[in-house]
Amino acid sequence: MDPMNFSRRNFFALAAASATEFRALMAQDRAKVGMNVLSTRPEDLEMPLSGFSDYITPIEHFFVRTHVYVPTVNLNEWRLSIDGEVATPLTLTMDDVKKLPAVELVSVVECAGNGRGFIDPPVPGLQWTNGSVGNAIWRGVRLADVLKRAGIKDSGKEILFNGADVPLGAMQDFRRSIPVKKALDQNTLLAYEMNGVTLPVKHGFPLRVVAPGWASDSWVKWLTNITVLDKEFDGFWMKNAYRKPDHPIAPGSAMPPEKMIPVTSLRVKSVIARPVDGATVRLGEEVNVQGVAWSGDKGPIASVDVSSDGGRTWKPADLDPRKSQFGWRLWGFSFRPDRESYYNVMARATDASGDSQPFTQEWNPSGYGWNVVQRVGVNVVESPQTTMQGSMIIPAQQSIPAGPYKDACLTCHEEDVIRQQRLTRAQWDREITKMTNWGAPVKPENRDSILNYLVQQFGPRPR
Ligand SMILES: Nc1nc2c(c(=O)[nH]1)N[C@H]1C(S)=C(S)[C@@H](COP(=O)(O)O)O[C@H]1N2
Numbered sequence: 001m002d003p004m005n006f007s008r009r010n011f012f013a014l015a016a017a018s019a020t021e022f023r024a025l026m027a028q029d030r031a032k033v034g035m036n037v038l039s040t041r042p043e044d045l046e047m048p049l050s051g052f053s054d055y056i057t058p059i060e061h062f063f064v065r066t067h068v069y070v071p072t073v074n075l076n077e078w079r080l081s082i083d084g085e086v087a088t089p090l091t092l093t094m095d096d097v098k099k100l101p102a103v104e105l106v107s108v109v110e111c112a113g114n115g116r117g118f119i120d121p122p123v124p125g126l127q128w129t130n131g132s133v134g135n136a137i138w139r140g141v142r143l144a145d146v147l148k149r150a151g152i153k154d155s156g157k158e159i160l161f162n163g164a165d166v167p168l169g170a171m172q173d174f175r176r177s178i179p180v181k182k183a184l185d186q187n188t189l190l191a192y193e194m195n196g197v198t199l200p201v202k203h204g205f206p207l208r209v210v211a212p213g214w215a216s217d218s219w220v221k222w223l224t225n226i227t228v229l230d231k232e233f234d235g236f237w238m239k240n241a242y243r244k245p246d247h248p249i250a251p252g253s254a255m256p257p258e259k260m261i262p263v264t265s266l267r268v269k270s271v272i273a274r275p276v277d278g279a280t281v282r283l284g285e286e287v288n289v290q291g292v293a294w295s296g297d298k299g300p301i302a303s304v305d306v307s308s309d310g311g312r313t314w315k316p317a318d319l320d321p322r323k324s325q326f327g328w329r330l331w332g333f334s335f336r337p338d339r340e341s342y343y344n345v346m347a348r349a350t351d352a353s354g355d356s357q358p359f360t361q362e363w364n365p366s367g368y369g370w371n372v373v374q375r376v377g378v379n380v381v382e383s384p385q386t387t388m389q390g391s392m393i394i395p396a397q398q399s400i401p402a403g404p405y406k407d408a409c410l411t412c413h414e415e416d417v418i419r420q421q422r423l424t425r426a427q428w429d430r431e432i433t434k435m436t437n438w439g440a441p442v443k444p445e446n447r448d449s450i451l452n453y454l455v456q457q458f459g460p461r462p463r
């Protein structure tokens, strides 16, 4: 299998579909600004910390997560099909969809892997820090209304979604299913607008699933097919990816996917937008701590507490009046340091069920669900010199030697996704197997040298 042929095939498929319309659609999207680029191709973009000062995240700061390249969708040809365990299979145009009652809601969308970059020992995957999350206004129709028109049979248990994106190489198509109960929830939508504009191409034009309170792997973009199944979908993206143990396991150990449970609800969490870690403040000035908090199925944010002394004492933050069941809540807290010192500022959110953020994370093999209490250091001094900026550092691009590694690993994506990893030999060995299964042309006689190179260049962090 030659992955160049695969990527070329995808490229020509795109080009042939309607290059002009695609370019026009992309041009109508707001350009992304100031994002952390985790992968250029397929595109994965992280929102900077400053984005946590907005109640509604502007599209130019909204994170992007794509497993493969963004597909072209021509609205005139686009159809939504509903089939499987239904009384009446349907094929809908966008006009048909828009005839159903329109519903609008504010909801956080957060990637299950948000915060993976903090997990220790490190695990493979995009090394997100805080910003694979955003809060948007979604407008669309209730999935329940669409399903009612088709009529779910008694045998229908799970709703499977597929989008127009095309897999790379031999990887499986990105498809996800959710239980009927979640699908029929009145807040589960099929959205065609985001923040008052047509759903942008990168966010799933023309239609995407909105599953409020759940991690965004279930929020399928570029939706084209809904299939009612009599059981959970058994493809790779349900049975291998997006699963975690249902109990703590030893850090660094592996667990077979069938022993793990699917990622569903988000966990209560808060992020400090400012001050940034390492900021310097003049003695006598107020320190304004500000951020957002959100939660999942267990109920909205009830309170956020802030500590300025490393967790010894806590005081409640002020909550912004703007709130909704699934949106995030802005909060603020000020204190006036009374001496020169390094202040460890922490924020801890609690949801309506009484769940609070943990102080240490239960490790899991794919690094899902990070919600540890965040800490930022604030240096209070008489006369400040400079302000440090805290941000994730991806080492600068080095020149990549021609050879088996380049040929096998740098066709579908760039080296950026590889460079951010810090993995053991065993973890790199599993990554090579995963990529080989997806069609990476790793010749058996080169496998060892590729593995050695990866371990040498991108091995575990020194302890
Ligand atoms: N069709 C399709 N839908 C998808 C994905 C994808 O790769 N293909 N990625 C999912 C994941 S893992 C995330 S985190 C969200 C990201 O949504 P966003 O790019 O609009 O922020 O889309 C989800 N929906």
Ligand SMILES: [Mo]
Pocket (backbone or CB within 6 Å): 065, 110, 111, 112, 113, 216, 217
């Ligand atoms: Mo995700």
